[in-house]
Amino acid sequence: MEEQFNEIENNHDIPEQEDTEKIEILSPPMLIEVDEELIQEFSELIRLKSVSVLANLLYDLYPADIAHLINRLSSEEGEYLFNLLDAEIGGEVITMLDEAQRASLYEILGKHRLSSIINKLDSDDATDLVSEMPAQIAEQVLESLDKPTQSEVQELLQYEPTSAGGLMAKEFVAVFANDTVNRAIAAVRKASKTMKEIYNVFIVDETGKLVGDLRLKDILLHSPQKKVRNVMNRDVITANVFLDQEEVARLFKKYDLVILPIVAGDGTLVGTISHDDIVDVMEEEASEDMYKMAGSDAAEIEKKSPLEIAKMRLPFLLASMALSLCTGIVISMYNQTLSRLIILASFMPVISAISGNTGLQAAVIMVRGLSTGHIAVADWKKKWWQEMRAVWTMAIVCGVVLGLVAGIWSQHLMIGVVVGSSMFLSMSTAATMGTLIPVLSKKLGFDPAATAGPFETTFQDIIGVSIFLTLSTLLLRLV
């Protein structure tokens, strides 16, 4: 800040706002919070149809907050409010609405308003909206779009939504390697009119292949007459247009990227993915791991119909039921033992709960570690050994405590020994399975999150109960 500044003579064909001389007190920016009170206030104003007051209030809100507000209002109130927005703000707001709210807007807005909104959006957001519209509306809207937007959306619709191509936007700033820095500046200025955020200028050769990039701060450093090829950064991280979004997210995380250029098979620059799209992907992937471990799917939150949700979860529950019936069969094989010592039935839930938990803890560490890349499949032995040492420590404590409880409760030393050692053994097998099943799944190409979780817990049940009842039967023979 203290450095002598450099005079740069500016070209005057750029429109500038008036440099007013009035001395105005500047105040720090304030964020208006959308709380219950504000929601009530809007609701009331909508009822009174106070358009000008509403417009004024909306003007002070960020699009994300307007979206949040509309999501919290009734769908009629939300539609009324949305209709007060211009196409520009409307576009930003609509992408952030709940899917249900958006679905009802598609029905009422009409193709002209919808296409004028979509024309204002970046191509990736535009494509997302068009692809979720009912087929008939989508077709009409697509037809009424501006030609450039239309062709971009049509191109992007070709890609798998969870691939790099499905995430990318067609908007980027690019110049040729033989252009000057000044040309790059001109390109940024031109693109500024339609792009909200610009971080880099990408550099391509005559055939459109990406050969480098230039950050905006670097543009400010170099003489405008320099050729871009001599000042550009050549170590650009890129991703193929077909790369899966999970891998794309990993690149962002690993290399701290703010924007990632996407290339076709021949190296041609075809689009870019920006950091804010990746934040959503990461959240989605994390949620998906959790949902899968609970035997559901991330897609569930999107589905609104109970029947659809039931359809998604039922196969899992029925499979889980079949598996736990096996535990039932094991128990029925030991009916004699149980009948003679009915108190044993009281310890079965403890043994299956604790070994189930132990298995789940081990599995969560592995699933999450494999998914974030903190754990490599090749490291499984180290991880397993680390887990086992922790679990043996816990298994000794749990075994002794439960053994004491069982011994005192039954007033029978041997029952204490059997219960305690069953606890120890089933915790050890649980930890082993919890660590190895995710690794094995990953190796065989399955999703570790889908194979771990309750399936594993149920499987662990069978093992735990078998160990316990076998030991108990042996005990009865001895006594």
Add this chain to the structure above:
Amino acid sequence: MEEQFNEIENNHDIPEQEDTEKIEILSPPMLIEVDEELIQEFSELIRLKSVSVLANLLYDLYPADIAHLINRLSSEEGEYLFNLLDAEIGGEVITMLDEAQRASLYEILGKHRLSSIINKLDSDDATDLVSEMPAQIAEQVLESLDKPTQSEVQELLQYEPTSAGGLMAKEFVAVFANDTVNRAIAAVRKASKTMKEIYNVFIVDETGKLVGDLRLKDILLHSPQKKVRNVMNRDVITANVFLDQEEVARLFKKYDLVILPIVAGDGTLVGTISHDDIVDVMEEEASEDMYKMAGSDAAEIEKKSPLEIAKMRLPFLLASMALSLCTGIVISMYNQTLSRLIILASFMPVISAISGNTGLQAAVIMVRGLSTGHIAVADWKKKWWQEMRAVWTMAIVCGVVLGLVAGIWSQHLMIGVVVGSSMFLSMSTAATMGTLIPVLSKKLGFDPAATAGPFETTFQDIIGVSIFLTLSTLLLRLV
């Protein structure tokens, strides 16, 4: 790209590299993958001490890949390789190493090398390293740091690591509202020497209060003679230095931020948090939810000693054990029923597994929704009703299937009816509890992830088994 470009006369005191005229073929950038083969190759070269070959190979790798490589090598090999890096690259690499690998580097590097590395880092990374060093080493290193770095690190060490202050860096570009755009450009140029990424120039008043910002692309649009106050953006999102990192992450996600200015209570600009720090926070928060639901903690992956892991998980397992012993007590109260109809014991695992799963599915949806902000506490009734309708559908299917299995297996119609209706009832209560416990926890200020999960599953066990055994006892009275 096609626009006429504007001539900007550049000041010549900025050092420029030679504009070489040789025509060189530009090739698309290539990412070298760190695979087993490369790791073997490095391992062999380290054994042979081929310093120059290693240096050449390292030169082609990104810091993130060098870190990945060192993590996969033995700790001696890793140290050897790290010693070949200069302070600049070494600094980038060290922040990305596994904690264990870093801990051994602290021991061997010596305070001079360590402080020369830390001098090159951004203040947030520097602070993270100093705070994890053993106290004695940290003190020595802190003393040998350059004065500016030293005072920045000392300031940042004051903040809670999970607060905005603990995440922020002291490096940012700021000019006064009454400065010219040209002054802002000069500030960016000066800062470029030490800052890797610059996205914005922040604008402060005479007292240091943040009053606006200017994106780099906007700087390129305006005449350098303009006053910054007349062209700046005034709607800047800011966060207080004490805000929790989870809230900070939510701001990034909601407003698609790339950088967030952090202010003190009086509005003074004190630092900035950038998008890449937030990616780590988001991943951490998602993992934490998962770990907590499994009765562990995100801190676990950081801990290497099995004893530490056991200490962290044991209280949870023991509490869970106490809770499942209650299930055992319930069972023992119905010992008579069980002795008379021992086949009932075979259905207990199914009922507790399926109702446990149903509860977990409902809980995961709520925990994740509350945590990402997709579900508001105020919406709980809507969510509960939606969940119930899905669960009733599933409970009818599961109840009928299990009832048929039980009826056929036991050759007794009434047992089928009892088992089937117990399944239906325990699934319904499980879904209710799974939805309401996270909401209630959130309302009471507890972490929904910590109260849901296995505790809930175990609790559900007690209810499921009680329903089942009570119905069975009633049946026996009737028969």
